[in-house]
Amino acid sequence: xxxxxxxxxxxxxxxxxxxxxxxxxxxxxxxxxxxxxxxxxxxxxxxxxxxxxxxxxxxxxxxxxxxxxxxxxxxxxxxxxxxxxxxxxxxxxxxxxxxxxxxxxxxxxxxxxxxxxxxxxxxxxxxxxxxxxxxxxxxxxxxxxxxxxxxxxxxxxxxxxxxxxxxxxxxxxxxxxxxxxxxxxxxxxxxxxxxxxxxxxxxxxxxxxx
Amino acid sequence: xxxxxxxxxxxxxxxxxxxxxxxxxxxxxxxxxxxxxxxxxxxxxxxxxxxxxxxxxxxxxxxxxxxxxxxxxxxxxxxxxxxxxxxxxxxxxxxxxxxxxxxxxxxxxxxxxxxxxxxxxxxxxxxxxxxxxxxxxxxxxxxxxxxxxxxxxxxxxxxxxxxxxxxxxxxxxxxxxxxxxxxxxxxxxxxxxxxxxxxxxxxxxxxxxxxxxxxxx
Numbered sequence: 128x129x130x131x132x133x134x135x136x137x138x139x140x141x142x143x144x145x146x147x148x149x150x151x152x153x154x155x156x157x158x159x160x161x162x163x164x165x166x167x168x169x170x171x172x173x174x175x176x177x178x179x180x181x182x183x184x185x186x187x188x189x190x191x192x193x194x195x196x197x198x199x200x201x202x203x204x205x206x207x208x209x210x211x212x213x214x215x216x217x218x219x220x221x222x223x224x225x226x227x228x229x230x231x232x233x234x235x236x237x238x239x240x241x242x243x244x245x246x247x248x249x250x251x252x253x254x255x256x257x258x259x260x261x262x263x264x265x266x267x268x269x270x271x272x273x274x275x276x277x278x279x280x281x282x283x284x285x286x287x288x289x290x291x292x293x294x295x296x297x298x299x300x301x302x303x304x305x306x307x308x309x310x311x312x313x314x315x316x317x318x319x320x321x322x323x324x325x326x327x328x329x330x331x332x333x334x335x336x337x
Numbered sequence: 338x339x340x341x342x343x344x345x346x347x348x349x350x351x352x353x354x355x356x357x358x359x360x361x362x363x364x365x366x367x368x369x370x371x372x373x374x375x376x377x378x379x380x381x382x383x384x385x386x387x388x389x390x391x392x393x394x395x396x397x398x399x400x401x402x403x404x405x406x407x408x409x410x411x412x413x414x415x416x417x418x419x420x421x422x423x424x425x426x427x428x429x430x431x432x433x434x435x436x437x438x439x440x441x442x443x444x445x446x447x448x449x450x451x452x453x454x455x456x457x458x459x460x461x462x463x464x465x466x467x468x469x470x471x472x473x474x475x476x477x478x479x480x481x482x483x484x485x486x487x488x489x490x491x492x493x494x495x496x497x498x499x500x501x502x503x504x505x506x507x508x509x510x511x512x513x514x515x516x517x518x519x520x521x522x523x524x525x526x527x528x529x530x531x532x533x534x535x536x537x538x539x540x541x542x543x544x545x546x547x548x549x550x551x552x553x554x
Contacts, residue, residue: 174438175362175508191365192495192509198363209507211514211542212362213446216439220459244464251426252435253415258460259439293462
């Protein structure tokens with residue numbers, strides 16, 4: 128069976144090693160936090176200046192001085208720390224974060240990522256921390272649907288949308304399959320409700336089996 | 338260091354054409370009272386450096402709506418409530434320089450630390466690196482990024498002492514400490530001003546050397 132959004136988030140959470148320092152991107156990647164095993168020791172980083180971020184704040188926990196990168200009120204866990212923006216991105220760029228999970232419009236078989244701009248002429252460009260995140264963490268995971276709403280594949284030979292980062296994606300988690308990317312092309316790690324042959328037929332990229 | 342009685346006093350003397358660094362990430366750490374005072378002060382043709390390009394109709398959005406900003410330098414102008422900037426941009430009434438968030442912070446850090454320029458891996462191979470000098474160092478590609486220096490920084494902090502030492506609160510810290518190092522005149526809006534000695538020196542985040550004016554607002 129094709130994975131639901133919830134099952135996909137759980138799958139990503141399963142592959143985050145205990146004790147990792149992790150940044151979860153805005154949107155779908157944020158939901159990975161709901162599936163981390165209690166006691167995993169995973170520490171969440173938010174690029175607006177915090178390690179040890181807790182769940183979304185509710186009721187009287189809401190504090191305008193404490194938000195995540197999506198500007199949603201959040202909570203702090205014991206052992207949390209705060210730091211300014213330059214330190215937060217130095218931490219990321221300097222390779223101190225273990226895993227970053229991002230969404231994507233397209234990922235190329237060489238690990239190029241496009242997730243910040245559709246390139247539409249009337250779109251106002253806005254990059255936020257996407258380019259910094261893409262090249263910073265030791266491992267970059269992408270979670271996305273394998274096909275866009277119009278049916279076009281999002282794992283592609285070369286991105287047609289403007290790039291966020293070059294050769295930066297290590298693993299791609301989708302509703303139909305997971306892929307490990309490397310210099311020799313994508314390796315299909317797992318499939319969900321689709322055969323390898325059907326997958327290969329629907330994608331315009333050479334696939335290897337695990 | 339001057340403790341100002343009013344926000345109008347705190348933003349006095351801003352010239353037309355100035356580059357103004359404005360702290361805050363969304364509304365957290367946004368020095369709204371100082372921005373309101375800057376609107377009253379009247380300086381125009383400003384270049385504003387801030388992570389976002391205004392939210393709703395207040396603060397930075399109000400400064401934009403008043404037509405005082407020639408150019409916006411930011412990482413993320415497009416938000417659900419950034420209708421003021423969206424309108425100005427689509428009408429061609431404002432320039433935009435989009436900078437990756439970490440580069441925005443690091444370019445101001447460089448300005449404050451006396452660094453002439455730096456090679457950074459962020460954005461390599463993307464549209465935002467086009468036209469920039471590139472170098473390979475130890476097998477990795479980097480682009481050359483230049484400092485961003487302000488004439489004025491407006492920041493929000495939690496508490497100041499009479500020596501200008503600042504502490505912040507939670508993620509409202511964000512760009513404040515970096516911007517405080519990167520502008521000729523630094524103005525901090527704080528919730529309270531306390532006596533010298535009332536802030537433990539071990540917890541000072543922005544030392545008073547960087548701060549020119551504080552105002553409780």
